[in-house]
Amino acid sequence: MTDTVRLNNEIKRSGLKKGWIAAELGLSSYGFWRKINNENQFKAGEIKELCRLLKITSLRKKDEIFFADDVDNMTTNGGGERRD
Numbered sequence: 001m002t003d004t005v006r007l008n009n010e011i012k013r014s015g016l017k018k019g020w021i022a023a024e025l026g027l028s029s030y031g032f033w034r035k036i037n038n039e040n041q042f043k044a045g046e047i048k049e050l051c052r053l054l055k056i057t058s059l060r061k062k063d064e065i066f067f068a069d070d071v072d073n074m075t076t077n078g079g080g081e082r083r084d
Helices: 004-014 018-024 029-036 044-054 059-066
Strands: none
Touching: 004 029, 004 044, 004 059, 018 029, 018 044, 044 059
């Protein structure tokens, strides 16, 4: 499961626009939003490219963002409805 908060922080830190990132990944803006918010999963190639774009080089950081086990649904969907 993706840690939405941490990923959004990394995107903000990078200064890149989400629409541009989505296009670089071959996704629509909505498709990218769905993956960030755990409605769909990122593919391995998308994770690799996203890390390159965001300059995430630490394997630990990558694992913490894209393979988070302990992220509850409230933090991944922006504090909205809880999805179980």
